[in-house]
Amino acid sequence: DAGITQSPRHKVTETGTPVTLRCHQTENHRYMYWYRQDPGHGLRLIHYSYGVKDTDKGEVSDGYSVSRSKTEDFLLTLESATSSQTSVYFCATLVGNTGELFFGEGSRLTVL
């Protein structure tokens, strides 16, 4: 069990407000990822981290920023939320060295 906790699990906010989603892991995994899941689009990588303060962009990074000041926490920030960012956000860690991902339970964000 990779021990991932995402918070909040559900959030409703208004357009233009900042939002931060938190991913907390307890297994000291080096790699962490943020994906978003939308109907008809599967999962798309937003940002990922390969260590403390080491992050990089994924496929759909526009409008998002991340930070990783500690191994266990990976934060995803929407500086000014838009309705197109309504989605389910999944955090994941890399298990071992075989590329498989262990996912958190997801955070459902609704931007009105």
Next chain:
Amino acid sequence: AQKVTQAQTEISVVEKEDVTLDCVYETRDTTYYLFWYKQPPSGELVFLIRRNSFDEQNEISGRYSWNFQKSTSSFNFTITASQVVDSAVYFCALSPTNAGKSTFGDGTTLTVKP
């Protein structure tokens, strides 16, 4: 660029039928990894299997089997004697390395009716 295509958006079968979920991928890498994940109605994502590009051996795990064919860039998933509990969204994914930057297909929603 990598791409994963799951052409079947939805599949509906009756319990005990066999069902195959198709996955076709595109990559220019010679080394890559393929995965299948399951997302049941409860919403969590669960890893099912991993294959690397050097291992074309098919695999069977209980009622599940996977057919990897590099010649056709396919990594298909078959459920034998399907059960209602198999109802879920199934995602195929591709990664160029073992570092987890996976590209996912759009998923196939499988409904198994009693």
